[in-house]
Amino acid sequence: MSVDEVFFDRVAHDLRGELSTMLAGVHYLLRFGRDLAPPTREMLERVSGAGERLTRMLAEFDDAVWLLDTQKPLVLAPIRFGELIDEVMSRIEPTVKTRGVRLVLESNDADAASTLVGDVDLLATALTSVVDLATLRAPAGTVHVTVEVRDGAPIIRVRDEGDAVPKDVLARLFEPFVEREIVARETHGRRKLRLGIGLPIARAILEAHGGSLVVEPGESGLTLRGVVSLRKASEIPPEPEKARAG
Incomplete structure (x- = not known):
């Protein structure tokens, strides 16, 4: 594995881990926070939506290695x-x-x-x-x-x-x-x-x-x-x- 591949894999892995923790907390509050005021719930839902979009962007970033000269081996x-x-x-x-x-x-x-x-x-x-x-x-x-x-x-x-x-x-x-x-x-x-x-x-x-x-x-x-x-x-x-x- 090249240095570029290691970089992409490491950065994407670390960012996904932190993002998953953040989203888990937000989802917990939305599910069990029964007394949340409407503005608070709306903000949490916006954070949740942003987190889901960021998750998709990270998946795209993770596959960016295909834009490099050295590409991942195929598992046929x-x-x-x-x-x-x-x-x-x-x-x-x-x-x-x-x-x-x-x-x-x-x-x-x-x-x-x-x-x-x-x-x-x-x-x-x-x-x-x-x-x-x-x-x-x-x-x-x-x-x-x-x-x-x-x-x-x-x-x-x-x-x-x-x-x-x-x-x-x-x-x-x-x-x-x-x-x-x-x-x-x-x-x-x-x-x-x-x-x-x-x-x-x-x-x-x-x-x-x-x-x-x-x-x-x-x-x-x-x-x-x-x-x-x-x-x-x-x-x-x-x-x-x-x-x-x-």
């Missing part, structure tokens, strides 16, 4: 495409409910049954990041997720109903922090919190699997097409032989 295993999508939908469900977004998934049994090879956790992280961005761009709107297998390659398309993206921004979309420029603002003027490095991380993870992440702009909204993997289950590299003791 076979998985059905449908099971991977189910994992992504499970991860994004709480966020979808909070943001009031309607998520429409289009798939068929044949494509869902297709088997691919990949690091399941990393693939789910990459695809969840893409869907999460779409829900930020379409507050109270609809996000369309289409799943298909074309020429043996599992593909997921994520289309939002947000505003059209200017061409100059599209050209820079996979640069760190640029995606913050295409996220809707909250009513009080602040952008919904996200570091803005999710797309370049997602693209790096998909490319490590032999896939890609590309933009399909339209007159309105934005479509991100992720080719999940070009490898089949039969192509999993063999496990290295363990050295015999003695």
Whole structure:
């Protein structure tokens, strides 16, 4: 593990530990503080919301190692495409409910049954990041997720109903922090919190699997097409032989 990887892992681990302690205290007060005055409860709920957003930002920071030259090794295993999508939908469900977004998934049994090879956790992280961005761009709107297998390659398309993206921004979309420029603002003027490095991380993870992440702009909204993997289950590299003791 490189010095950069150790740095990211250590900082993210320490910050998550402190944040978890803080959130546990706030949640305890909200649950058992029956005599809390309305302004106090409102403030605690705001702190809780900020903590949850910070938790998501830390998860993004933790995956920032994929923006470095040295990347995490992949733990390859076979998985059905449908099971991977189910994992992504499970991860994004709480966020979808909070943001009031309607998520429409289009798939068929044949494509869902297709088997691919990949690091399941990393693939789910990459695809969840893409869907999460779409829900930020379409507050109270609809996000369309289409799943298909074309020429043996599992593909997921994520289309939002947000505003059209200017061409100059599209050209820079996979640069760190640029995606913050295409996220809707909250009513009080602040952008919904996200570091803005999710797309370049997602693209790096998909490319490590032999896939890609590309933009399909339209007159309105934005479509991100992720080719999940070009490898089949039969192509999993063999496990290295363990050295015999003695």
